[in-house]
Amino acid sequence: ANPNTVPWTPPSFSATDVRIAVTARDTQGGEGTTLSDAFEVDSTPPLIQGRLPAPNAVNVPRNARVQVTWSEGMAESASGAANTFALQRVSDGAWTAGTVTWSADATQMTFAAGVLLDPTTAYRVLVNATARDGSDPGNPFATTDSWQFTTGSIADTTPPTIQTVAASPTTQVAGADVSIRADVTDDIGVASVSARVVGPSFDANLTMVSDGGVAWYANRSYATPGSYSVVVWAIDGTGNAASRSAAFSISPPPIPAPTGVVVHVLGDGTIHVIWSPVAGGTIAGYNVYRGLSENGPFTKLTATPVPSSGPLFYVDREAQPGVTYYYVVTAVDVGGNESPQSTPASGGLPGTAPSQPVDYTLPILAAAGLGVAAVAVAAVVWRRKKKSA
Numbered sequence: 001a002n003p004n005t006v007p008w009t010p011p012s013f014s015a016t017d018v019r020i021a022v023t024a025r026d027t028q029g030g031e032g033t034t035l036s037d038a039f040e041v042d043s044t045p046p047l048i049q050g051r052l053p054a055p056n057a058v059n060v061p062r063n064a065r066v067q068v069t070w071s072e073g074m075a076e077s078a079s080g081a082a083n084t085f086a087l088q089r090v091s092d093g094a095w096t097a098g099t100v101t102w103s104a105d106a107t108q109m110t111f112a113a114g115v116l117l118d119p120t121t122a123y124r125v126l127v128n129a130t131a132r133d134g135s136d137p138g139n140p141f142a143t144t145d146s147w148q149f150t151t152g153s154i155a156d157t158t159p160p161t162i163q164t165v166a167a168s169p170t171t172q173v174a175g176a177d178v179s180i181r182a183d184v185t186d187d188i189g190v191a192s193v194s195a196r197v198v199g200p201s202f203d204a205n206l207t208m209v210s211d212g213g214v215a216w217y218a219n220r221s222y223a224t225p226g227s228y229s230v231v232v233w234a235i236d237g238t239g240n241a242a243s244r245s246a247a248f249s250i251s252p253p254p255i256p257a258p259t260g261v262v263v264h265v266l267g268d269g270t271i272h273v274i275w276s277p278v279a280g281g282t283i284a285g286y287n288v289y290r291g292l293s294e295n296g297p298f299t300k301l302t303a304t305p306v307p308s309s310g311p312l313f314y315v316d317r318e319a320q321p322g323v324t325y326y327y328v329v330t331a332v333d334v335g336g337n338e339s340p341q342s343t344p345a346s347g348g349l350p351g352t353a354p355s356q357p358v359d360y361t362l363p364i365l366a367a368a369g370l371g372v373a374a375v376a377v378a379a380v381v382w383r384r385k386k387k388s389a
Contacts, residue, residue: 016040042135045142047071048127050108052191052237055147060188061156062118063238064149066111066125067191073106075138079131080109087111090122090148103207106134108192112239119153159240160186163214165232167248174253177221178228180206180246183214186236193235194218199228199250208232225252255339258286258329263347271316271325271347277308278331278339287330287338288314294326294344305332321351 008020017038025031050069053060066087070079078084080100087096098113117123127145132138163183172178180195193208193216206218222228230246260276273288285305289298306314308331319325325348328341 010041010043012043014041014043040135042133042139044072044133045139046074046131046133047142048145051125051147052189053149054189055149057149059152060117060149061154061238062116062151063113063155064117064151064188065113065191065237065239067237068109068111068125068127070107070109070133073134074102074109075132075134076102076106076109078138079141081130084128084130085109085111086126087113088124088126089118090124096123103192104205105207110191116155117151119151122148122150124148156188156236156238157240158187158236159242160184160190160234160236162232162234162242162244165230165244165246167228167230167246170248172222172248172250174223174225174250175221177219178248178250179217179219180208180230180232181211181215181217182208182232182234182244184216184234185214186234186240189237190216191235191237194233196231196233197228200224200226202228222250225250252282252333252335252337255280255283255331255333255337257340258331258342261327261329261342261345263325263327263345265347265349269317269319269321269349271319271327271349272313273316273327273329273345274313275329275342277312280333282333282335283308283331284334285332286312287332288316289328289330289341290316291326291328291344292323294346296326296328298326298328298341319349321349324348 010018018041019038020036021033022036023031023033047070048068049071050067052067053064068085080102085100087098088094089096096113096117098111101110101112102108125147127141129141129144131141161184163185165180165182168179168181180197182193182195184190184193195206195208195218197204197206199222201224202222206220208216208218211217227249228247230248231243232246233241233243235241256278258275258278260274262274264272264274266272275286277283285307287300287302287305289300291298301316302314306312316325316327324346326344326346328344330341331339
């Protein structure tokens, strides 16, 4: 083990890319320096951003849960301990027993009382400065916080109403964001909304964020093409839940057009078209097209794509001398999807372009007709001469 340890207390700043440079010098004056891996320094104390039931709320259901939303991930064991968080009956100071749970990102703490709260009774929520965030050793909550609410006479059994759920866009390319949005209402108050998304090699619960009013959303990207299902879950302040479904699909990312297309004219009367490979493991092959103008139209020359695993060239054996041809190349992935066409490259065999073929059909027929007529006339003349003799 390295016996050289130096304690260091970071100054009051916050950053995610901190590195430590360590320089060692030997007795001869030689030295060497190395940098540590990047790490985060967090000097920002956590803040309470949400309280449920709201401060001074009245007619709160007797089965209501107390929820605290923090500005960052918290140290769960310290911040949810009995000496940090408590629910107290105001009239006599009695503490209410219950259980504490946390959201996956440790930003939302929920307290559920073990029994129904007393009817029409004032309660006080207390959060002490012993709460701290999830850094090491943890920034403490800067102050204490407390608020009161008053219960009503009944428990709430009505779940939230999820009015709409939609994914936007419903079809997205791989690697780009899909926004899952939902409009949720509740007679008491919405505590949390989440979306379970299931698709190819993907199964995750996403925490949805309030967008003001009844709107909630969760944005993220998806790497694997295919169909995805969404189930949005809404939970109110008493634990009643509702769900509603949606779906979206992810398409393969656009295939880039090949580059580096070059045309070589060979002395054997053929034209060779070569190009650079398109990066990506899903490219199956390439198609080659030919036209008489750089703007097309282009006719496909390859009956099947040139395999991406082989030499990337195509030999045009049908080119005519004296004609300038324009060639474009496209990439084809394993699903049969084709890229846009490359920039055209041109070339042509030396020589004179063939003239347009002449249609001799009518002159030949006319000559044939004339010959027949001449024979007929000759036959008539011969017979007349024979008769006069």
